[in-house]
Amino acid sequence: MAAARRRLTGSPVPGYHPVDSGTAQLLGDADRPESWVLLVDGTPQSHVDLADPTYLDFEYVRRIGHLIDLTAPEHEPIDVLHLGAGALTLARYVAATRPGSRQRAVDDDAALVQLVRDQLPLPRDLRMRVRVGDAREELASLPGGSVDVVVCDVFRGARTPAALTSREFYALVAGVLRPGGVCALNVGDGPPLRFTRSVVATLQTMFVDVAVLADPAVLRERRFGNLVCAGSSGPLPLDGLRRRCAGDPAPGRVMAEDDVRRFAGLAPVITDESAEDSPAPPPGLFG
Numbered sequence: 001m002a003a004a005r006r007r008l009t010g011s012p013v014p015g016y017h018p019v020d021s022g023t024a025q026l027l028g029d030a031d032r033p034e035s036w037v038l039l040v041d042g043t044p045q046s047h048v049d050l051a052d053p054t055y056l057d058f059e060y061v062r063r064i065g066h067l068i069d070l071t072a073p074e075h076e077p078i079d080v081l082h083l084g085a086g087a088l089t090l091a092r093y094v095a096a097t098r099p100g101s102r103q104r105a106v107d108d109d110a111a112l113v114q115l116v117r118d119q120l121p122l123p124r125d126l127r128m129r130v131r132v133g134d135a136r137e138e139l140a141s142l143p144g145g146s147v148d149v150v151v152c153d154v155f156r157g158a159r160t161p162a163a164l165t166s167r168e169f170y171a172l173v174a175g176v177l178r179p180g181g182v183c184a185l186n187v188g189d190g191p192p193l194r195f196t197r198s199v200v201a202t203l204q205t206m207f208v209d210v211a212v213l214a215d216p217a218v219l220r221e222r223r224f225g226n227l228v229c230a231g232s233s234g235p236l237p238l239d240g241l242r243r244r245c246a247g248d249p250a251p252g253r254v255m256a257e258d259d260v261r262r263f264a265g266l267a268p269v270i271t272d273e274s275a276e277d278s279p280a281p282p283p284g285l286f287g
Contacts, residue, residue, distance in 0.1 A: 014119060019111040021156060026119060029057070036120060038087045040112070043158040043281075046087030048120055053092035059250050060226035063213040064151060064184045065093055066244040067230055070237035071149055071182050077101040081147045081176065083135040083164070084154035087116050088128070095126045105130045106138040107154075135164055139172040147176045153186040160187065162275035167202050169272075170231075174206045180234035183207070188278055190224030195279050197267035199229055200260060205269055207231030211238065211256035212263065213245055219253055224281050 017024045022041040029035035034051040037044055047057035056062040068090070072078050077100035082091055085107035094101050103126070107113050110132040122128065131138060135154055150173050154164050163169065173183045185203075189196045196212070203210045211230045218225035230236060238256050245252035255263060268274065 017111075017115050019115060020109045021112065024112055024115055032057075036087070038116070038120075040155075041157055043155070045155065046089050048087040048089045048092065050120065053089075053096040053123065056089065056093060058089075058226075059215065059248065059252065060186055060213075060228050061089055062248055063228045063245060063252055064090060064153075064186070066213075066241055067182055067184050067228070067236075068094060068149055068151075069097070069244070070240045072098075075099070078148040079103070079146065079178075080149045080151065081138075081142070082106070083138070083150065083152045085113055085116065085130060086153065087120050088122065088130075090151055090153075091126065091128055092123065095123055095128070099125070101127065103128045104138075106133055106135050108132065108134055136169060136172060139169075139176060142176045144175050145178045148178055148181050150177060150181070150183040151186075152183065155186075155188070156277070158188065158281050160278040162277050163272070165199065165202075165278065166270045166272045166275040167205055170202060170206045174231075174233070177233065180232060182230060182232045182236070185229040185231075187227045187229055188224070188281060189227060190218075190279060190282065191221035193219075193221055193227075194267070196227050196229065197264050198270050201264040201267040202270045203229060203231040204261075204264060208233050209236045209256070210260055211236050211241070211254055212260055213241065213252055213254050215250065216253045219255060224279075224285060 014026055025039045027037045035049040038046040049055040056065050077098050080094055080103045082105040085105040091103050187196050187199055209232050212227055214227040215225050217223055242254045245254050
């Protein structure tokens with residue numbers, strides 16, 4: 001979120017657009033020609049560089065990119081499911097770094113999907129199916145063991161809907177993943193990280209290995225921010241993740257193994273009955 005906040009400069013091009021979930025806005029990135037920030041109701045949703053899809057600006061998106069990079073050998077095609085389309089930043093990244101990958105994206109905002117298609121055109125070689133619909137319904141319709149990576153980045157405004165935070169939802173995610181496949185969740189949370197602790201406790205009921213990738217200040221409960229929670233039926237590539245996150249422009253920390261178990265502690269597992277939307281960011285966070 002800090003990276004997103006830093007980029008909000010310059011004249012809106014092409015400006016404001018009504019979408020099903022509110023008002024979308026496209027802003028040019030003052031530092032990178034042909035780069036754009038997509039906001040919905042004032043909350044940064046995506047940054048995309050049309051000239052260089054391998055460039056990932058938002059810190060949490062870069063960390064998800066590291067997970068994708070380490071899922072399979074370099075350049076090997078993979079199958080990816082994106083829950084929450086945004087500007088399809090990671091789908092463009094996968095297409096550029098792993099040519100031939102098959103990808104699906106699901107978003108419930110038809111007008112936003114069309115806006116991205118019209119204003120931020122996709123590469124011609126992108127093997128991508130974008131569906132307008134409900135994330136859980138799409139998960140339930142997919143065959144088991146058909147996907148290598150599931151990226152969950154669904155926000156309504158600045159909050160993740162409750163239906164996409166529960167054990168029942170993560171069971172659907174685990175069901176579509178191949179053995180050793182990875183799910184990556186974008187979680188917005190702040191001190192004292194109660195929501196994230198419960199997310200981690202819930203993931204631990206579904207996956208053998210769970211890790212959290214985030215800014216150290218967020219993990220130390222000093223500010224609100226994005227945390228990437230990752231789960232897999234096999235071992236996560238922790239050594240590679242630590243090297244890559246430490247080498248980022250804004251270095252991140254990877255919390256795993258005993259540390260992540262202590263982090264979850266006795267946090268309650270989230271069920272459909274107890275699920276709530278993720279916490280709202282503090283007023284004024286995005287200016």
